[in-house]
Amino acid sequence: MRAILRAIILSGVLLNVTYSQEIDWSLLSFSVTGQWIAPQKEFGTYWNNGPALGVYADVPVRCPLFLSASGILSAHSVSETPRKSRIPHVVLVQLGGGLSLLYDLSASVHVGLTAHLVNNTFIFSGPAARPGFENAVESEFGFSLTASLVWKSGVLPPLVALASYQPILVGLEPVAIVSVGLGVRIE
Amino acid sequence: MIRRFIVTAIFFGCAQLHAQPGYLSLDQRVTDVVGRTSSVQLFSATRYMPIVSPRGLANWSAPANIVEINNMPFEAFPLNLVSPDYTPFELVLAESVEVVRRPVLTYAGAYPAGLLSLGSTTIPDSLLVFGRMYGGSETGDIILDEYTKDGLPFYNRNKIGFSGAAGISNRLGRFTYRLTAAGFNYFSVGYKDRDPIILSYIDAATFSRPNRNYIGIAELIWDDGNEMKVMFYGGMNSFAAWEQLPFASTFGFFSGTLGTTRLSIQNVMSFLSVAIRRDAVSLSMRNHANTDGGSSKSSVTALHTVASFDLGRSVSIALPFEYAVREFSVPSGNRQFLTSGENSTTWAAGFELRMDFEDCRTQAMVRSERGFTGKRLLSGSLVVAVEPSERSRLELSLSSVERSPTPLERSGIFSTIRYRPVLGRNDTLTILGNRTLRPARTTGGEITYSGVQTSIAVFAFAIDAEIRRRPVEIIRSASPGDVVFSGSYENRRRRMFGGVEVGFHVDVSDRTDAGIQYVWTQNHSQLPRHQARASGTTKVMEHTSASVVIHGMSRTHWPEFAVLPGQDDLAGTGSDGIVPEFWTIDCVIVQSLGKVWFIRGLEAKLELQNLLNRELQTFPIGVTRDFAVIGYLSFKL
Numbered sequence: 001m002r003a004i005l006r007a008i009i010l011s012g013v014l015l016n017v018t019y020s021q022e023i024d025w026s027l028l029s030f031s032v033t034g035q036w037i038a039p040q041k042e043f044g045t046y047w048n049n050g051p052a053l054g055v056y057a058d059v060p061v062r063c064p065l066f067l068s069a070s071g072i073l074s075a076h077s078v079s080e081t082p083r084k085s086r087i088p089h090v091v092l093v094q095l096g097g098g099l100s101l102l103y104d105l106s107a108s109v110h111v112g113l114t115a116h117l118v119n120n121t122f123i124f125s126g127p128a129a130r131p132g133f134e135n136a137v138e139s140e141f142g143f144s145l146t147a148s149l150v151w152k153s154g155v156l157p158p159l160v161a162l163a164s165y166q167p168i169l170v171g172l173e174p175v176a177i178v179s180v181g182l183g184v185r186i187e
Numbered sequence: 188m189i190r191r192f193i194v195t196a197i198f199f200g201c202a203q204l205h206a207q208p209g210y211l212s213l214d215q216r217v218t219d220v221v222g223r224t225s226s227v228q229l230f231s232a233t234r235y236m237p238i239v240s241p242r243g244l245a246n247w248s249a250p251a252n253i254v255e256i257n258n259m260p261f262e263a264f265p266l267n268l269v270s271p272d273y274t275p276f277e278l279v280l281a282e283s284v285e286v287v288r289r290p291v292l293t294y295a296g297a298y299p300a301g302l303l304s305l306g307s308t309t310i311p312d313s314l315l316v317f318g319r320m321y322g323g324s325e326t327g328d329i330i331l332d333e334y335t336k337d338g339l340p341f342y343n344r345n346k347i348g349f350s351g352a353a354g355i356s357n358r359l360g361r362f363t364y365r366l367t368a369a370g371f372n373y374f375s376v377g378y379k380d381r382d383p384i385i386l387s388y389i390d391a392a393t394f395s396r397p398n399r400n401y402i403g404i405a406e407l408i409w410d411d412g413n414e415m416k417v418m419f420y421g422g423m424n425s426f427a428a429w430e431q432l433p434f435a436s437t438f439g440f441f442s443g444t445l446g447t448t449r450l451s452i453q454n455v456m457s458f459l460s461v462a463i464r465r466d467a468v469s470l471s472m473r474n475h476a477n478t479d480g481g482s483s484k485s486s487v488t489a490l491h492t493v494a495s496f497d498l499g500r501s502v503s504i505a506l507p508f509e510y511a512v513r514e515f516s517v518p519s520g521n522r523q524f525l526t527s528g529e530n531s532t533t534w535a536a537g538f539e540l541r542m543d544f545e546d547c548r549t550q551a552m553v554r555s556e557r558g559f560t561g562k563r564l565l566s567g568s569l570v571v572a573v574e575p576s577e578r579s580r581l582e583l584s585l586s587s588v589e590r591s592p593t594p595l596e597r598s599g600i601f602s603t604i605r606y607r608p609v610l611g612r613n614d615t616l617t618i619l620g621n622r623t624l625r626p627a628r629t630t631g632g633e634i635t636y637s638g639v640q641t642s643i644a645v646f647a648f649a650i651d652a653e654i655r656r657r658p659v660e661i662i663r664s665a666s667p668g669d670v671v672f673s674g675s676y677e678n679r680r681r682r683m684f685g686g687v688e689v690g691f692h693v694d695v696s697d698r699t700d701a702g703i704q705y706v707w708t709q710n711h712s713q714l715p716r717h718q719a720r721a722s723g724t725t726k727v728m729e730h731t732s733a734s735v736v737i738h739g740m741s742r743t744h745w746p747e748f749a750v751l752p753g754q755d756d757l758a759g760t761g762s763d764g765i766v767p768e769f770w771t772i773d774c775v776i777v778q779s780l781g782k783v784w785f786i787r788g789l790e791a792k793l794e795l796q797n798l799l800n801r802e803l804q805t806f807p808i809g810v811t812r813d814f815a816v817i818g819y820l821s822f823k824l
Contacts, residue, residue: 045335139346170331
């Protein structure tokens with residue numbers, strides 16, 4: 001299943017890149033979002049949902065195709081389980097890059113779909129983190145799919161709502177995270 | 188003339204690799220370029236300190252010297268760890284990475300196992316700041332499970348830490364200079380279920396220490412405005428790594444520094460070039476469970492001269508000469524690797540005759556040297572190339588190249604202790620050198636036809652008195668579960684070795700090209716009998732290119748790692764020492780990002796290695812490779 005997913009994503013990347021052109025960096029835009037991250041599977045069993053701060057950047061390659069990047073920082077406390085004392089808190093840093101498709105539904109509403117390759121860095125803290133060892137930071141890749149909605153009221157700065165799902169390719173049992181968020185877009 | 192200094196033997200008749208000029212800085216290290224684009228083999232238990240064999244005329248336990256930097260040999264490798272990445276050179280400087288996969292003579296060396304030639308770019312006349320960086324990871328780490336499941340260890344797995352290089356160059360009057368610094372960090376210990384051996388060595392002191400290299404290079408050139416140039420190249424490479432050492436019988440965590448200092452004068456007189464070089468390495472291995480540490484130092488200080496004469500009528504001769512002092516030293520009480528120092532003075536003299544006619548070129552070369560052991564060595568080569576048309580070339584290459592045993596092969600020692608539960612005692616397993624080793628000689632030839640789209644090569648060689656390690660006892664220990672052996676080096680009887688290489692390349696369109704390469708090798712168990720590679724690259728837009736490489740090879744056999752069931756203290760099943768066949772798919776996308784703020788010439792690359800996550804192993808023990816994602820950036824200011 002993983003292989004199929006990778007092949008599909010890679011094919012999409014290759015096809016999309018086929019239409020790329022030289023990048024005009026003066027059209028670079030940012031979004032800043034507050035998010036709520038919900039870990040799934042093993043990650044969700046032992047760690048709680050947590051708040052997050054996200055920063056997104058995108059630049060058009062050839063409309064509606066955009067080159068995009070993201071950085072999300074979230075904190076996750078340990079769930080109430082019998083193992084709680086042996087599990088450290090996690091700060092999760094997601095750094096992603098990939099492609100976005102952004103469409104104008106009307107003059108004030110735009111929708112987007114983003115596919116990112118994401119590097120997830122797990123920073124463990126507290127007494128349970130790596131007893132006897134000095135390095136309590138680990139990272140792993142995942143693929144995220146994000147749906148977004150941008151509303152330009154003309155009065156307020158453009159507002160962004162988003163929802164994403166990211167399977168993370170960790171070892172014994174793959175995990176995932178779901179996130180939703182609201183923010184502003186700076187163009 | 189200095190461009191001719193030693194470069195001659197790479198000329199026609201030898202398979203060459205031009206490793207995608209322009210994208211070299213968007214790769215990891217030299218070994219990755221070579222491994223991705225040619226049929227050489229990488230021998231590494233930890234993947235990230237790879238040893239290269241240019242197709243089989245050297246072997247893992249006794250590799251021959253194979254690297255030249257700017258047409259001068261680099262000889263000071265730690266403990267026979269012959270790798271182009273264990274040199275004072277950095278890929279960001281590379282103009283080319285060329286691979287000669289057959290025995291070859293150059294003005295400054297004889298290479299029975301082939302040659303990796305690293306050449307740096309010309310320093311531009313204006314200020315240039317340049318750099319490259321990369322990082323990535325294999326997937327599948329048990330990051331969370333370490334805390335949520337019992338019995339899983341804490342360790343760093345297969346990651347590429349933030350790595351890269353940067354430099355600055357400029358011209359000041361008659362001087363040009365370039366300063367370069369680089370750092371590479373690799374965590375590579377495999378996975379608990381598949382790669383238990385190296386994990387068993389990891390302790391708190393080495394847990395967070397990656398395999399790493401830090402490199403610094405200074406280049407300075409003065410020219411007199413005519414033909415004479417004085418060139419200085421100084422470089423060092425500080426390293427630390429976990430690796431299965433070729434000379435040892437087990438893993439070791441070792442560190443040290445190697446470096447080179449070279450001063451060459453081009454056209455001292457119209458026919459004469461002179462160069463002085465000093466290559467040196469110091470190394471120490473730390474103690475770990477049941478194995479004493481050790482240290483050693485070695486150096487080569489050499490004077491090279493080349494006199495070249497054009498005799499007219501397309502005939503020229505060259506007279507290369509080398510005088511070298513080779514020193515090996517160890518601290519008193521050293522019990523590993525070498526127990527006493529060895530010094531030797533060697534010399535080499537050569538003669539080259541070249542005749543370049545319209546449709547036919549001929550090069551004949553002879554090299555006589557006094558080897559490290561004091562014995563005279565004699566090597567020779569003959570290359571004849573005929574070009575019946577502008578689009579085809581037929582080449583015949585004959586060579587006979589001799590090499591001395593190295594000090595480690597002659598006088599080395601390495602011991603480790605393992606508890607044998609069946610015997611109820613500790614056993615000491617020892618690798619010993621052999622002072623009676625004779626020089627090895629590789630003799631043979633190759634016929635190559637090269638057309639516009641097709642190349643076919645047939646090669647056959649005999650290796651006389653090949654120097655290899657012969658294990659006398661091989662065990663898999665109960666703890667830590669590694670394969671350890673006793674043995675000594677020996678000269679083997681004559682062995683024939685040959686094969687066929689076929690390559691086909693086609694330009695599908697003006698934007699797309701594709702190629703297939705197949706190699707069949709006969710009578711060499713450590714090489715795959717079948718090896719195939721298919722690749723395609725398309726320039727999808729002016730600033731974007733994508734490529735796919737499919738690479739596969741049949742199984743290989745490593746007798747030094749075959750364990751009988753009765754000697755398997757861990758599982759009792761034994762192992763056959765066979766590395767299974769594998770094939771992989773790698774994908775690359777390269778995007779030119781143009782100018783971003785003040786950074787010019789920004790290029791990015793995304794590399795997906797082993798895309799289908801097939802289990803891949805290049806060495807009988809050590810880590811396997813998984814699907815990996817690596818990102819690259821390079822820039823020029």
